[in-house]
Amino acid sequence: MKLRWTSVAWSVVYLLLLLSLATPLTVVTAFFLIVPGVVLYTTLSTKAFVLHIAPVWIISALIFGPAFLLEAAYFLIPAVVMGHLYKKRVSALRTILTGAGSITVLFLLLLLIGTVFFDFNLTATIEDMLNTATAPLQNVAESPFAGGVVWTPELSEQLSSMTVRFIPFTIIMCSFVFATIAHAIARPTLGSMGHIVPKLPPFRDWRLPRALIWYYLIGLIVQLFTGATATNGFLGTILLNLIPLLQFLFMIQSASLFFFAAYHRKWNPAIPVLLVVALLFFPLLWIVGVFDIAFPLREKLTRPRR
Structure with missing residues (x-):
């Protein structure tokens, strides 16, 4: 009975979160x-899971129309994927990566559906939003009180183009x-319900892998000899997103090494917290992560002192 009422409570939470998508709170609640x-898929049988989700x-x-279910499915499918992996006791890292991959694939699928069937243009939408956001800056630049502020339509166009080209990186990171976030909340919750x-x-x-x-x-060499990131081609877009993504991963590796050294060196x-803060302000410190992957730095840190 306890598990049943707990499941009902999570169904109510799910309903409230879905309803919040139609409010400004969606900026926070969507995460x-x-x-x-x-939680529901991991703790319930498939039949019971459907019985809890269907009423929601x-x-x-009934409130927002049948089209709203497409948005609901976008968040439910990754939940089912991660819940299925939890049931199989797959490693946490693989579960997170698989969940993130399913979210990315679903976003691309929805984008394809919107483009083909609803004539949705993501690039034009982003450009319109940025033009609206930067319009006040252009007005300031044209006023006599602008001083040294200069914001031209060309700058707005460059910002829009760069933002659009960073869409793959943004999708992957989100x-x-x-x-x-799902793993950080679901794992201890499931543990408290008896599902380790x-x-x-x-x-x-x-x-991280070497x-x-x-x-x-390879990305740097291609960029060096082709200048690909300076173009709007397919290769340039790949490099523009791949290199920052890899640098972000190296930053994570650097932070891991800082905490490793602090733990073993007492x-x-x-x-290590201060070093991570420094990493945020001096991004070039990600090179520490490269050395950590390439060389046995950790073995040297844990080697007994003579």
Whole structure:
């Protein structure tokens, strides 16, 4: 009975989160929409899961119309994917990456459907939003009180073009954040309900694949000899998104090394935190992560002192 009422409570939470998509709160609540689905799918049988989800979808469709279910499905499918992996006791990292991958694929699928059947143009939409946001800056630049402020339509066009080309990077990062938040909340919740699922290893023990270095070197070489990121072609867009993504991963590896060193060298706990803060202000410190992947720095840190 306890589990049944807990499931009902999560169904109510799921309904409230779905309804919030039609409000300004969606900017915050959307990040948590996967969580109820993960919890319900992991703790219930398939039949019971459908019986809990169906009333929520029916109520949502009655309030906002059947088209709203497409948005609901976008958040439920990754929840089912992650819940299925939890049931199989798959590692936490693989679950997060698979969940993030499913979110990315679904976004691309919805984008394809919107483009083909509803004549939706994501590029034009983003450009319109940015032009609206930067219009006041242009008005200021044209006023006699602008001083040294100069904002031209050409700058707005360049900003729009760059933003559009960064869409793949943005999608991947947002998908990873969605999946990570879902795991961070669902895992302890499931544990409290008697469903033990794997957890991520301590951050200090994270080690990224060495192949990432080769991807980065190949990207730099291609960029050096072709100047691809300066063009709007397909290759330029790939490099424009791939290189920052790899640098972000190297930053994560650097932060992991800082906490590893602090743990094994018995440093003050504030030291790795300060180093991570420095990493945010001096992004070039990601090179530490490259050395951590390429060389046995951790073995040297843990080697007994003579």
